[in-house]
Amino acid sequence: MSLAERILAGDVRAAARLMRFIDDGLDCATPELKALYPHTGKAFILGITGPPGAGKSTLTDKIIAAYRQRGKRVAVVAIDPTSPFSGGAILGDRIRMNRHATDEGVFIRSLGTRGHLGGLSRSTVDVVNVFDAMGWDLVIVETVGVGQDEVEIVRNAHTSLVVMVPGLGDDIQAIKAGILEIGDVFVVNKADRPDADRAVRDLATMIEMNHPDEGEWWPSVMRTVAQKGEGIEELVEKIEEHRRFLAESGQLKHFEENKSALRFEELLRDQLFRQVRKRISDSGNLARTIEAIARREQDPYSAVEEIVALHFQK
Amino acid sequence: MSERKLRLLVAKPGLDGHDRGAKIVARAFRDAGFEVIYTGLRQTPEQIVTTALQEDVDAVSLSILSGAHNTLFPKVIDLLKEKGAAEVPVFGGGIIPEDDIPGLKAAGAKEIFTPGTSTEDIITWVRANIKPLA
Known part of the structure; x- marks a missing residue:
């Protein structure tokens, strides 16, 4: 049984363990959270x-x-x-x-x-x-x-x-x-x-x-x-x-919408940042860019614009 | 952003009148980078075990000054077993005569620290012997 299934059945230890995974930021928590969200x-x-x-x-x-x-x-x-x-x-x-x-x-x-x-x-x-x-x-x-x-x-x-x-x-x-x-x-x-x-x-x-x-x-x-x-x-x-x-x-509906928007944006920001950072760091671009900014050969504003353009625009 | 951090329960079972030692150890654990759940004085073994399970700690440490260690250590260890959490290590310290230590270890206590032990020694032992449970 998955942690999520055990949690839905009321298992305290499973819940405590998943909270630990969440707190430690482990990826294995995500599928469990997905399964729990509808509940x-x-x-x-x-x-x-x-x-x-x-x-x-x-x-x-x-x-x-x-x-x-x-x-x-x-x-x-x-x-x-x-x-x-x-x-x-x-x-x-x-x-x-x-x-x-x-x-x-x-x-x-x-x-x-x-x-x-x-x-x-x-x-x-x-x-x-x-x-x-x-x-x-x-x-x-x-x-x-x-x-x-x-x-x-x-x-x-x-x-x-x-x-x-x-x-x-x-x-x-x-x-x-x-x-x-x-x-x-x-x-x-x-x-x-x-x-x-x-x-x-x-x-x-x-x-x-x-x-x-x-x-x-x-x-x-x-x-x-x-x-x-x-x-x-x-x-x-x-x-x-x-x-x-x-x-x-009717404010309850409003509250739920606000909270959902906030959570969605938070996760989106986290994921985009992590993925882009990993890519530029793996390619060695991150170190080069930071050095260039420190030496004033490039400004940080253009550096970010370039990276965003490279990864997200057609 | 994953970061495994040790979580330890510092608990005081029984009728001790003060918790200076437990607080010093809790503080030393914090300074070593561990997350410490501290329960306060006069906890029953049942309270301690429920807390350990809800908090998903990697170990339970007991501080006992009252002389009731021969009862309280086995009680906490047995309750953990009963709740299906036999893998949670229990260690501790306090005013415990050397002669009692083999018996406590036989009952399942992983280590017993006696008065005069430095907090560094305890932390070194924890780092070597306690790992995140899953």
Whole structure:
């Protein structure tokens, strides 16, 4: 039986192994992904992002529990940074979720960013697809602790939670671009801290300044104390509200089209680049061209135009 | 863009009160370029084995300070077998008397490191003995 067949039959080890192949960028993953793709599109994908230390993993743990109570099977992709120096990583998000480790309705997979920027790893979308095809109801993607520019999650998750904590900065932070613009639901976690009211107010002001159009989703600011389990039910209810909104407003179709376009272009870019690079490198052209550019005998713009013309035009 | 990277589980079964040693080893593994999944303190053998399978690790390393190594090592090894994952090597360390080491190896532990072992020695052993499983 192929890995894909075993995965469709619910085999955890087969899924774990394919995720490994995907993460390591092995070509043998591709036929399996092809076989799984027709079975995707059923899972609800929830992104959880926010700065380091905001409590994303603890919140994820509580959200897992809330959805388990609702009888849903929950998969988690937890992403931690890879050291740019050694290439190694300590993936420790599980520490806060491991009480679910022996629950067969929960599958947690940790991934290192492996040099990829944007808050996800290069493998994330495909790993989510494996979970989706396998029939998991909910796939939670917890990004690395992000700053202001790591917004890749929003194109790949149906609903994006942005988790903040009180006291992160004055209200100028709230008018900056980046993760503050991508949230479908904002969460002020650790809301038992004294300056929580202010954080909620700043976020609410920012949402008002964005003033969504008529018929668009209006993001809410929720309060939680994840450690104590406070505010979780309300948060999950809000997530479900956004999910219903996507379906009823027709935005779900739009989301799927955007996501497909993005994925297609990404793969196209990867493949074209790899093939062209391999050809010019095998022929010795790559080294010659780079040398010529370095010696200012050729400019890089013309060099690329020539290669593109050579490989793609009639 | 293929890149095989070792994935190792660093786990603390049982009732140890602290995890300094495990954290130092996890950090050393990271600096050696490995991907380390760290579970935190007080994990049951069942939790450790499920984690190992979901994370598709190439080896499970156990850190045990409590004196319960003679129970916990065989338990983790047997559970892996039970789940059809006998090929996943188990090694570890902690406060383990020399006299107990032959028994642990007979039970299937690949290597046991005792206090005073340098992290370099552990990494050298890992590089020589642990390979990506597939």
